[in-house]
Structure formats: C-alpha cells, structure tokens
Amino acid sequence: MKPGQGCFYLGAYRAFVSVKDAFLLVHSVSGCSWGALALRQMGRQDDVRQAGTMVHEREIVFGGEGKLREALEILKARRPKRVFVLNGCPTDMIRDDIEGVIRQAACPFPVHWFNTAGYRGSMREGYIAAMCRLVPLLEDGGKRDPRAVNLVGISADDYRGETDLAAIRKMLEPETRLNAALPMLTEEGIRRWGEAGLNIVFRGFEAVGEALKQRFGTAYITVDYPYGAEGSAVFLRAVDEALGADHGETIRRGTEAAADLAEKVVHPLRLLYQAEAAVAGDHMRASAMRRFLQEELGLRIAAYRDDLDPHEDGERWLEAVRDSGAVLVFGSAFERQLEDELPLRLIRFAYPVMDAVALGYQPYAGFDGLAYLLSDILNGVLAYPYRRRGQFEP
Amino acid sequence: MDPFYEYERDRVFMGLHNAAVNHQQGVNGKVSGNLEAFAQIRDAVLILHGPKGCAYHYRYYARRRWLPAYALESDDLTEAEVVAGGEEKLLALTLRLIRERKPGCAVLIPTVASDVMQCDLPGVARTAAQLTGCPVLAVRSEVFSHIDKTVMRRSRREGLKSWGSAEPSRNTDSKGCGFSEAMLTLAEQLMEPRETEPGTVNVEGYSWGYGGRLLLRGMDGMLREMGLRLRACLPACTAREIAEAPAAQLNVARRVRWAAALQKRYGIPYLHVHGFARYVGLEGILRFYRDVAEKLELHADVDRIFEARMRPARERFEACSRAYEGKRVLLLPRSFSAIPNQLVQAVKGAGIPVTDVVARISPEALRQSDLDGEMVEDILANIRRAMELCGVPGELVVDPDKAQLRELTEGADLMIANPETQLLCPGKPILSDDLLFVAPLDPENMCRNAEYLASGLNKLPTGNRLLLNRVRYAPGLYPQTDNEGDALARELWRKLWQNRGEGT
Numbered sequence: 048m049k050p051g052q053g054c055f056y057l058g059a060y061r062a063f064v065s066v067k068d069a070f071l072l073v074h075s076v077s078g079c080s081w082g083a084l085a086l087r088q089m090g091r092q093d094d095v096r097q098a099g100t101m102v103h104e105r106e107i108v109f110g111g112e113g114k115l116r117e118a119l120e121i122l123k124a125r126r127p128k129r130v131f132v133l134n135g136c137p138t139d140m141i142r143d144d145i146e147g148v149i150r151q152a153a154c155p156f157p158v159h160w161f162n163t164a165g166y167r168g169s170m171r172e173g174y175i176a177a178m179c180r181l182v183p184l185l186e187d188g189g190k191r192d193p194r195a196v197n198l199v200g201i202s203a204d205d206y207r208g209e210t211d212l213a214a215i216r217k218m219l220e221p222e223t224r225l226n227a228a229l230p231m232l233t234e235e236g237i238r239r240w241g242e243a244g245l246n247i248v249f250r251g252f253e254a255v256g257e258a259l260k261q262r263f264g265t266a267y268i269t270v271d272y273p274y275g276a277e278g279s280a281v282f283l284r285a286v287d288e289a290l291g292a293d294h295g296e297t298i299r300r301g302t303e304a305a306a307d308l309a310e311k312v313v314h315p316l317r318l319l320y321q322a323e324a325a326v327a328g329d330h331m332r333a334s335a336m337r338r339f340l341q342e343e344l345g346l347r348i349a350a351y352r353d354d355l356d357p358h359e360d361g362e363r364w365l366e367a368v369r370d371s372g373a374v375l376v377f378g379s380a381f382e383r384q385l386e387d388e389l390p391l392r393l394i395r396f397a398y399p400v401m402d403a404v405a406l407g408y409q410p411y412a413g414f415d416g417l418a419y420l421l422s423d424i425l426n427g428v429l430a431y432p433y434r435r436r437g438q439f440e441p
Numbered sequence: 442m443d444p445f446y447e448y449e450r451d452r453v454f455m456g457l458h459n460a461a462v463n464h465q466q467g468v469n470g471k472v473s474g475n476l477e478a479f480a481q482i483r484d485a486v487l488i489l490h491g492p493k494g495c496a497y498h499y500r501y502y503a504r505r506r507w508l509p510a511y512a513l514e515s516d517d518l519t520e521a522e523v524v525a526g527g528e529e530k531l532l533a534l535t536l537r538l539i540r541e542r543k544p545g546c547a548v549l550i551p552t553v554a555s556d557v558m559q560c561d562l563p564g565v566a567r568t569a570a571q572l573t574g575c576p577v578l579a580v581r582s583e584v585f586s587h588i589d590k591t592v593m594r595r596s597r598r599e600g601l602k603s604w605g606s607a608e609p610s611r612n613t614d615s616k617g618c619g620f621s622e623a624m625l626t627l628a629e630q631l632m633e634p635r636e637t638e639p640g641t642v643n644v645e646g647y648s649w650g651y652g653g654r655l656l657l658r659g660m661d662g663m664l665r666e667m668g669l670r671l672r673a674c675l676p677a678c679t680a681r682e683i684a685e686a687p688a689a690q691l692n693v694a695r696r697v698r699w700a701a702a703l704q705k706r707y708g709i710p711y712l713h714v715h716g717f718a719r720y721v722g723l724e725g726i727l728r729f730y731r732d733v734a735e736k737l738e739l740h741a742d743v744d745r746i747f748e749a750r751m752r753p754a755r756e757r758f759e760a761c762s763r764a765y766e767g768k769r770v771l772l773l774p775r776s777f778s779a780i781p782n783q784l785v786q787a788v789k790g791a792g793i794p795v796t797d798v799v800a801r802i803s804p805e806a807l808r809q810s811d812l813d814g815e816m817v818e819d820i821l822a823n824i825r826r827a828m829e830l831c832g833v834p835g836e837l838v839v840d841p842d843k844a845q846l847r848e849l850t851e852g853a854d855l856m857i858a859n860p861e862t863q864l865l866c867p868g869k870p871i872l873s874d875d876l877l878f879v880a881p882l883d884p885e886n887m888c889r890n891a892e893y894l895a896s897g898l899n900k901l902p903t904g905n906r907l908l909l910n911r912v913r914y915a916p917g918l919y920p921q922t923d924n925e926g927d928a929l930a931r932e933l934w935r936k937l938w939q940n941r942g943e944g945t
Contacts, residue, residue, distance in 0.1 A: 309909060309912045314459060314920065342906040345907050421908075
C-alpha cells in the first residue's frame with residue numbers, strides 16, 4: 048500500500064512538538080526521531096527542540112532503559128521547561144520501563160511520557176490521543192471570561208499553521224478573545240486554558256472537545272476550517288451563535304474584501320470554473336478545502352482523500368487523479384509525485400510540506416487567507432510551464 | 442495518462458491566460474496574427490521593423506498568451522530613422538541575425554510606423570537573401586494596423602447566413618487578419634513547387650481550439666485508415682518543411698487565402714473548415730472524411746472504411762445519452778449568439794439530450810456588441826435550425842421574464858450555463874458551457890468526451906456561494922465589471938470604434 052498517513056507516533060509527535068518551548072525526547076531507534084524532524088524542518092530550522100535516545104542493537108537485546116536514563120541526566124543539567132518523552136515501536140516491543148526511569152530520574156521539570164508506539168494506530172489517532180493526553184496538563188486559570196475562546200486542532204507542524212492561527216485570531220478579536228490553542232500551547236496558555244467560555248473544535252477533533260468538556264465543563268462547538276469568504280463567515284457565525292457575540296462587521300468587511308479580490312481576477316476565476324481538482328490531506332483541512340473549491344470556486348473534485356480511514360491506501364486516490372483531467376492537486380509535499388508525472392499543479396496546504404516555505408504573514412485561513420490562497424491557486428496555473436514549445440508541437 | 446485529458450488541461454493552462462478584458466474593449470493589431478503564424482516556425486528569425494515598444498509588447502501577443510514570442514527582435518527605429526528611413530538598420534540587423542543564428546528563414550514584419558514611412562521591406566529582404574542565401578520574407582501589409590470593423594461585420598453577417606453549410610461565405614477570411622496575411626506570405630514567398638506526394642495532407646495549425654494537437658493526432662489516425670496521412674502542420678514546422686508543403690495532395694485550411702493561393706499556383710485542392718457545426722458528432726466526423734475524399738476525388742466508401750470504428754462508438758455514445766434519460770436539460774448560455782454551436786455540440790457531440798433552450802438577449806449586451814437587427818434574426822433562425830437538427834422538443838424561449846425563467850430553471854434537472862446562473866438557481870447542477878468546446882474529428886475521442894461529461898454529472902457544483910458571484914457585474918453585461926471607469930471605457934469603445942462612421 049501507499050500509506051495515506053503516518054503512524055501513531057508521528058501524530059503524537061505533531062501534537063507534542065506544538066507545545067512551545069517543550070523538549071521532545073524520542074526513546075527509540077534513530078529513524079523515528081529523524082523522520083519526524085525531517086518532515087517539519089523546512090521553514091522551521093530555528094526550532095529543533097528534540098533528540099533521540101539512539102537505541103541500537105545492544106539495547107534491543109539488553110534493554111534501552113539505560114539510554115533513556117542517560118538522556119534524562121543530560122537534560123537535567125540543561126533544565127528545559129517541560130519534556131515530553133515519546134517512544135517508538137522497538138522500545139515498546141522490548142517493554143522498557145519508561146515510566147519507572149522517569150520517576151527515578153526525578154527531574155526538576157515536568158516530564159510527561161505517552162506510549163506512542165507507531166503500531167498503536169494511525170497518525171490521526173496519535174494526534175488526537177496526544178491532544179487528549181495534554182488535557183490533564185491544562186490548568187483552570189483565573190476567572191472565566193465568557194468572551195474568551197480556545198481553539199482546538201491546529202498543529203505548529205501544519206504548513207502555515209502558525210500564520211493561519213494568527214489570521215483566525217485576527218478575525219475573532221476584538222469581539223471575542225482567543226485565549227489559547229491546542230496543541231499550539233504556550234506555558235501561559237497551559238496556565239489559563241480554563242478561562243475560556245467556549246472551545247472551538249475543528250471538525251474531526253470532537254473527541255478532544257469532549258475530553259476538555261469533562262475536564263473543565265466548557266461547552267464546545269464543532270466548526271470547519273475557515274477557508275474562503277463563506278468558510279470564514281460560517282465560522283464566525285457559529286461562534287456568534289454559541290457566545291452571543293456579533294462579528295457582523297468583520298463578516299461584512301471580509302465579504303466586501305472578497306468581492307474586491309474576485310473582481311480583480313474575474314476572468315481567470317471564470318475560466319477556472321469547473322476545472323477538475325483533487326484534494327488529499329488531514330480531514331480538518333481537506334474537507335474544508337474541498338468545500339471551498341467546490342462552493343466558492345466552482346471546481347469539480349475528481350478525487351478526494353483524507354485521514355478518517357486509518358487503513359486508506361493512497362494508491363487508490365493516486366489512480367483516481369491519474370484517471371481524471373485534474374489540473375490542480377491540493378495536498379502535501381508527498382503529492383508532488385503527481386506533479387512529476389502529470390501536467391498539473393500541486394498546491395501545498397496539508398502536512399507535511401518539506402519543499403516549500405511560507406515566511407511571514409501568509410495565511411490560507413480566514414478572510415485574510417483568501418488573498419494568499421487565491422493567489423497561489425491562480426499563480427500555480429498561470430506560471431505552469433505548459434506547452435513551452437507551442438500548441439501543436441509534440 | 443489518458444491523452445484525452447489534454448483537452449481539459451489546454452483549456453485551463455492555456456485558457457487561463459485569456460485576454461478577455463482586452464477583447465471586450467479592444468482589437469489587437471495584425472502583428473499579433475502575424476506572430477501567431479511566424480512564431481510557430483521552429484527555425485525562423487523574426488524581426489519587427491519599428492520602434493522597440495512594438496516588439497516589446499507584441500512578444501505577448503493575443504493568441505498565445507501562455508507562451509510569449511521571446512525570440513522576437515526589434516530594429517529599434519528611432520526618431521532619426523523615422524525621418525531618414527530605416528532600411529539600412531533593418532538590413533544590418535537581418536544580416537547579423539542570419540550570420541549568428543543560421544535560421545531556416547528570416548521574416549521581416551512591418552509595424553504601423555514602418556507602414557507610414559512606406560519602408561521597402563521587400564527590397565531589404567531581397568538584398569539580405571542575395572547576400573546570405575537564406576530565405577528572407579517580407580510581410581506586405583494588406584491593411585493599416587488591423588482588420589476593419591466593417592469587414593469583420595460583413596464576415597460575421599455572411600458567416601451567420603452560411604452556418605452549418607458546406608459552402609463558406611465569400612468573405613469568411615478577409616484582409617486584415619494578421620494570421621491570414623502571414624500564411625499568404627509563406628505561400629507566396631517561401632513555398633516552392635514540388636512534385637505531389639500522393640495521399641498526403643497538410644493541415645493549418647490554427648484555431649482548432651483547446652486540445653488542437655490531440656484533434657490533429659486523431660485526424661491523422663483517421664486519414665491513415667483512408668490510406669492518407671498528415672504531411673505537415675503548417676506553420677508549426679521548419680522553414681524547409683514549409684517550403685516543401687506544396688508536395689501535399691490536399692490542404693485543410695481554417696483561414697483560406699493561403700490555400701486558395703496554392704490551388705491557383707499549383708493546383709492543390711483545399712478543404713476549408715470554416716466552422717465546426719458541420720463536423721460535430723459521429724455523423725459529422727464521417728462527413729468531414731467524406732469531404733476530404735471528395736476534394737481528393739478518391740471515390741472511397743468512407744462509411745465502410747470507418748464502420749469498424751463507428752459501430753462501437755455508436756454504442757458508447759448511446760450509453761452516454763442514457764445517463765441523461767428522463768432528465769430535463771436546459772441550455773441557458775451567457776451568449777445567445779453561441780447557442781447554435783453549443784446546442785449541436787451538446788446534443789450531437791456529447792450526447793446530452795437538451796430539452797429546452799433559452800436565449801437571453803440583453804439590450805445592454807446587444808448595444809455593446811456588433812450585432813444589428815438582421816444579424817439577431819439570423820442567429821435566432823440558426824438557433825431554431827439547430828433545435829430542429831438536434832430534435833429539441835421544446836419551443837425556443839426568448840428573453841423570459843423572471844417568473845418564466847424561474848419556472849424553467851425550477852423544472853430543469855440539469856442546466857448548461859455559466860457560473861452566473863448558479864446565483865439564479867441555487868441547488869441546480871450546472872454544466873459549464875465552457876466545457877462544450879471539444880469537437881474531435883475521430884470517434885474515440887468524441888466518445889471519450891461524451892463519457893467524460895456524462896460520468897462527471899455528480900461532480901457538478903450546485904452552491905450559490907461562488908466568489909465569482911460576489912463580483913459586481915455591469916447589468917446585462919456579465920462578466921464585465923460594474924464601475925464608473927469601466928463604464929466610461931465601454932462607452933468610448935462603443936462610440937469611437939463600434940459605431941465609427943455611423944454618426945453615433
């Protein structure tokens with residue numbers, strides 16, 4: 048099969064690495080730590096914050112606890128704010144007593160272990176489970192602020208994750224206050240999580256919303272990732288309905304800005320209408336992107352794949368794209384294989400993206416994101432090196 | 442990859458570069474058409490004789506916006522040369538480029554400035570050819586700047602009267618078309634007498650629409666079954682191949698004067714494809730090859746030759762039509778003048794059994810267009826003819842009011858329309874009328890197109906949240922935008938050009 052998503056460990060990694068300033072210790076063979084780092088490093092080369100215990104043949108035979116102990120001793124000397132210990136499949140298979148080692152080490156900083164052996168499930172399951180694992184670490188904070196909201200689902204590892212979060216914050220404020228985000232937590236966000244009057248949970252992460260509700264009694268709403276003008280308006284209206292807030296003016300201004308944008312590129316948009324496209328990515332982003340492309344751009348979706356089915360074989364989706372007239376593929380850097388095979392353009396929007404950077408404020412989400420998303424889509428087509436020898440040339 | 446998707450990819454990757462705004466309120470100069478022809482020649486040096494601004498912007502010419510003519514050279518006429526003559530400079534540049542690049546030919550293209558100066562391009566071409574031995578062509582401007590609007594209107598008027606017929610109108614290819622002028626230049630100045638190669642056909646590489654390369658490949662496959670073959674796609678080949686083009690036994694032309702010149706000079710017959718309505722659908726495809734056979738005086742039984750390909754094609758095509766069984770299909774395109782072709786294309790070319798046709802004739806669009814009352818009547822007559830040809834059961838509905846339109850759209854299961862219509866009737870699946878552009882000349886690709894459309898019915902967008910529909914369009918002038926500056930530009934365009942010489 049061609050895996051459509053990674054393992055449980057990779058998903059958990061994406062959640063834990065999103066906690067700002069936390070250090071990740073991957074108790075496994077070198078490939079586990081390396082692989083996760085490799086998939087996130089482009090555009091984040093200032094942010095390594097992780098190491099592997101470099102388990103090798105000797106540890107598989109005699110146990111790897113010594114390596115973990117050694118690693119924790121080194122960390123003790125450097126005193127990171129918080130450490131997440133993740134393990135790969137091999138150290139789970141040899142039944143290392145990770146919890147015992149952590150306890151004995153008595154580190155002067157919080158050390159949290161979560162069994163992240165890859166075979167425990169899919170990347171999506173690992174991501175959700177790790178977010179749920181973070182819930183007990185969150186604190187009540189001070190007084191409840193009924194205007195404050197928390198946001199659940201965006202990872203720092205997501206392509207444009209941080210900038211999308213900034214765009215969503217900009218849409219929400221000042222009518223509401225974005226209190227904290229999970230898993231993109233800061234130490235302050237951990238402390239004040241419980242202050243929010245509402246948790247906004249992106250579709251597919253309802254289990255995390257439930258865990259938060261049980262822990263803090265906070266209500267949650269499920270929303271779609273806000274791509275496009277309509278997507279953003281629907282997102283804000285859902286928040287308004289739940290909180291009794293009024294983002295009417297933001298919606299009006301955003302919608303007007305969207306009309307202005309569309310007017311500037313009305314002919315390319317018209318000519319793109321009903322072109323075929325394909326989408327692949329995590330459910331949160333992929334389902335919202337599909338809606339945006341269908342409803343707001345009028346594209347025909349020839350093939351769609353997300354990560355809801357943990358056993359999905361990516362090959363079926365690839366075949367569906369090959370057997371279509373798709374000119375645009377929305378996916379991760381792994382979908383570039385189609386761009387290499389076929390005359391089409393890849394628009395990177397889903398994890399992982401290792402072959403592109405998006406520096407500065409260039410969101411795809413929210414009213415602000417529409418300009419960047421639309422530009423990238425149209426530029427993707429307009430700059431595509433098509434028939435560079437002429438229409439009738441072989 | 443199924444090569445059929447080349448149609449769709451051409452439509453997007455080439456089509457998105459469409460200069461719609463310029464064409465709504467402007468006419469490109471004939472240099473644009475010149476370049477559409479000459480830039481296809483693989484080994485030609487192209488020199489635009491004029492101030493450098495002409496070559497600078499004409500590199501990005503109208504017909505091939507996705508691929509500028511990077512190699513276009515300018516001899517950069519300055520004020521001094523405009524006064525004293527620029528031939529010497531042009532000759533020097535021509536000689537240098539021929540020496541440096543050793544092209545198959547050089548082409549000297551005039552600009553308005555050089556035409557005003559009456560530069561002797563043929564003289565420069567002769568001298569350069571004598572000195573270098575390289576063929577040097579000089580385009581002779583047939584008109585000033587670009588095609589005349591009255592010529593265009595006459596051509597269009599006659600085109601409407603001959604819609605779907607075998608005989609094109611007399612003025613279908615008029616002086617002022619830059620492409621035609623260029624092809625004629627090639628026929629008269631580069632092509633040489635050759636001994637006929639039996640069974641060979643030249644085809645003009647122009648205006649076959651998106652997927653044109655695939656269309657010609659399909660045509661070649663069909664011709665081979667008749668014992669014929671495509672010899673060259675003109676002018677998308679080398680200068681030598683163009684020179685040898687008169688070896689063909691038949692020319693298939695879109696613009697016709699070059700082919701007529703070759704017939705006059707060398708006796709080569711030609712088939713003029715002046716519109717696609719005649720050749721759409723399985724019967725239309727057969728008709729095309731019957732026309733080819735007739736022009737070649739082959740006396741071949743074309744129907745029998747292709748029977749093995751047509752039989753399964755008919756079955757495939759009928760299966761496509763069944764996908765629409767019981768559905769009420771409304772054709773409601775943006776431009777009512779496009780209805781005859783779109784209807785034939787939908788029914789005969791794609792197997793979509795259109796049940797109702799609506800012609801919306803916006804007075805605003807009519808005022809801005811080049812159509813007079815007689816032409817409108819001709820279009821309506823062609824629509825009715827197309828409806829009869831296609832067996833459309835309903836009556837033609839012209840300019841329905843809101844209530845009528847609502848009734849029609851509510852009763853439809855599928856609409857062939859434009860994005861604007863999604864706003865009028867949310868929830869209804871709309872097949873973009875832009876998708877009805879595929880008119881292959883072989884049954885396999887034709888069936889593939891019908892299957893592609895039929896199998897995609899469940900993918901059609903239905904929502905009314907299109908960004909496109911957030912745009913403020915000028916009333917009745919979709920997709921032109923509604924703002925004061927644009928309105929003023931439209932008014933001036935109409936008064937200074939469209940109504941020029943008519944006292945408006």
